[in-house]
Amino acid sequence: MGYFRENVERAKGYEPGFQPKQKDMIKLNTNENPYPPSPNVTKVLAEISAEQLRRYPDPLGNKFRRAAAEVNDVEPGYIMCCNGGDELLSMAFRAFCDQNRPVAYPVPTYSLYPVLATLQNCEAIEIPFDDEFNLPPRLVGTGAALTIVCNPNAPTGSFISVEEIASLADELEGGLLIDEAYVDFAEENCARLVRDFDNVIILRSLSKGYSLAGIRFGYAIAKPELIAGLMKVKDSYNVDAIAIAVATAAIRDQQYFKENVEKVKRDRQHLTEQLRALKFDVPTSHGNFVLAKNNNCKASEIYDKLVQRNIYVRFFDLPGLGDKLRITVGTAKQNDRLIAALKEILSN
Ligand SMILES: Cc1ncc(COP(=O)(O)O)c(C=O)c1O
Numbered sequence: 001m002g003y004f005r006e007n008v009e010r011a012k013g014y015e016p017g018f019q020p021k022q023k024d025m026i027k028l029n030t031n032e033n034p035y036p037p038s039p040n041v042t043k044v045l046a047e048i049s050a051e052q053l054r055r056y057p058d059p060l061g062n063k064f065r066r067a068a069a070e071v072n073d074v075e076p077g078y079i080m081c082c083n084g085g086d087e088l089l090s091m092a093f094r095a096f097c098d099q100n101r102p103v104a105y106p107v108p109t110y111s112l113y114p115v116l117a118t119l120q121n122c123e124a125i126e127i128p129f130d131d132e133f134n135l136p137p138r139l140v141g142t143g144a145a146l147t148i149v150c151n152p153n154a155p156t157g158s159f160i161s162v163e164e165i166a167s168l169a170d171e172l173e174g175g176l177l178i179d180e181a182y183v184d185f186a187e188e189n190c191a192r193l194v195r196d197f198d199n200v201i202i203l204r205s206l207s208k209g210y211s212l213a214g215i216r217f218g219y220a221i222a223k224p225e226l227i228a229g230l231m232k233v234k235d236s237y238n239v240d241a242i243a244i245a246v247a248t249a250a251i252r253d254q255q256y257f258k259e260n261v262e263k264v265k266r267d268r269q270h271l272t273e274q275l276r277a278l279k280f281d282v283p284t285s286h287g288n289f290v291l292a293k294n295n296n297c298k299a300s301e302i303y304d305k306l307v308q309r310n311i312y313v314r315f316f317d318l319p320g321l322g323d324k325l326r327i328t329v330g331t332a333k334q335n336d337r338l339i340a341a342l343k344e345i346l347s348n
Pocket of ligand 1 (some may be wrong): 031083084085086087110150154179181204205206207213216217218
C-alpha cells in the first residue's frame with residue numbers, strides 16, 4: 001500500500017480529453033465553443049494591470065454574482081462563483097456525501113461523477129437510462145444524499161423537461177444537483193426551480209456557451225441557505241481576479257452570447273443531418289455536441305482514422321458508449337471537413 005487513503009489509492013482519476021497542439025488540426029473532442037469570447041473580454045483583459053494582482057481577489061466575486069443574478073432573474077445571494085463547473089461538483093460531493101451518504105445519477109453520463117464518488121469514498125448508485133434517455137423513475141427512493149441529473153445530458157445530448165425535473169426535486173429527500181453545463185444550447189433551463197425547491201442546486205459553466213474554457217469559471221444557483229452550506233467547503237479565494245473580471249464581461253454581453261449559441265445550434269442541426277445521411281444513428285442533441293453510432297464500422301476504428309487526418313473527436317471506451325463517438329459542433333467549415341473525412345473513411 002502507498003501513503004494515500006485506500007480509496008485514493010484505488011481511484012483511477014479523471015481522464016480529461018486529449019489536448020492536441022498541432023497547427024492544422026480540427027479539435028472537436030472537448031466541447032469547446034468554436035467562436036472566440038465576447039470582444040468585451042479582450043477589452044477587459046487589456047485593462048488588467050500587474051498592480052491589480054498584488055491583492056487577493058474578492059472572495060465571493062460579487063461583481064460576477066450581480067451580473068449572473070440579473071441574467072437568471074434571482075438575487076445575488078442565490079449565486080456562488082466556482083473555478084469551473086467541475087469545482088462545484090467537487091464541493092457538492094464534499095458537502096453532501098460520505099461513506100453513509102451515497103450519490104445517485106442516471107447513466108451513461110459525465111464520467112467525472114464516479115471519480116468524485118471514489119475520492120469522497122461514497123457509494124455511487126448508477127441507474128441506467130432507457131433507450132430513449134427518459135428520467136429513470138428509480139431515481140426516487142434511492143436514499144441518496146445527493147442526486148445529480150445532467151441536463152442536457154453528456155454525452156447523449158438528451159434533455160429532460162423542466163416539469164419532470166421539478167417533480168423529481170419534489171419527491172427526493174436529499175439534494176438535487178442539476179448539471180446545466182450545456183444548457184445554453186437547449187430551449188429551456190431549470191433556473192426558476194430554485195425559487196420553489198430548497199434542495200435544488202444548478203450548475204452553470206462559462207466554458208461552453210461563453211467560450212471561456214481557458215479561464216475556468218462556473219457558478220451555482222441555489223437558495224441562499226444552500227449557497228451558505230456550499231461556501232463552507234469552498235477555498236477562500238476560489239476564483240481569481242482576472243477570471244472574475246473576464247467572466248463578468250462575458251456574461252454581461254448577452255447579445256454576442258446569444259448570436260454564437262444560435263450559430264452552434266444551426267450547425268448542430270446541419271451536422272446531425274449530414275451524419276444521419278452517412279448512416280450514423282444520432283439522437284437529437286440539446287448540447288454543443290452530438291453522439292453518433294455507425295452500424296457498419298467500429299467507433300474506435302473511425303476515431304483512429306480521423307486522428308490520422310488530424311481530426312479529433314471523443315471516444316469513450318465505457319459501458320454503453322464503446323460503439324459511439326461524441327463530436328463537438330465546430331464551425332461550418334470544420335464540420336464540413338469532418339464529414340468529408342468520414343465519407344472517405346466509410347467508403348474504404
Ligand atoms: C457535464 C459537464 N458538467 C460540468 C462540466 C464542467 O465544466 P467546466 O469545469 O469547464 O465549467 C463539464 C465539462 O466538460 C461537463 O461536460
